[in-house]
Amino acid sequence: MAASATAVPSEADLRFETYIADATAWLAMLKADKRFSSVSVIGHSEGALIGMLAAKAGNARAYVSIAGVGRGASAVLREQLAPALPPPLARESERILAALEGGREAGNVPPELAALYRASVQPYLISWFKYVPATVIKDLKMPVLLVQGSTDLQVPLSEAELLHKALPAAQLVVVPGMNHVLKEASLEKERQAATYTDPKFPFAHTLVPTIASFLRKASKD
Secondary structure, eight states: OGGGGGGSSOGGGOOHHHHHHHHHHHHHHHHTOTTOSOOOEEEETHHHHHHHHHHHHHTOSOEEEESOOSSOHHHHHHHHHTTTSOHHHHHHHHHHHHHHHTTOOOOOOOGGGHHHHOGGGHHHHHHHHTOOHHHHGGGOOSOEEEEEETTOSSSOHHHHHHHHHHOTTSEEEEETTBOTTSBBOOSOHHHHHHHHHOTTSOBOTTHHHHHHHHHHHHHHO
16 A cells, blocks of 8 residues: 555565554553653454454564454455345355365455455465464464444444454443444444545544553563
């Protein structure tokens, strides 16, 4: 993205581990900077898993997951696509997902599914699908905060609860009225859509104080 585009020569070369290594390197650089007494990691959505793995690899002081899923990405994607695709495409999607879950690239991708499963992105999906957040989080030894919005249409509360079940020591906070992009919004789709594109909508008002309070406490422990 933007000036970072040159960091990865081509989409076909990208792997989930590319992001993990990048985040871990940033963590190491900041920990070595004498201006900071402690460094924690916050990850949102797909970045929640990246942050989780980087926090573990880089021994962060604390970790915060915002709207992170508990299941593997392929399971979430399968659930999201099932009601949205006509039967023939749903069968093709399942065929492709099964191959990628098995570590194999899938050929003959229908044009209608190319945006999701084009050949150049399949190696990335294979590398992503092998991680299950609810399994990874069990290895974290630092303080953990799980934040989930009550009006998130993309990631339901059940995902945060799955993470909490996997790591009961984590703190789970549900932010009332917060959607997936951290804005206050009702469950109405028109209201939700506006918050994705219009910057005038502020963050949910309890989000930042909740995270700041957790990080201040974690930095003193």
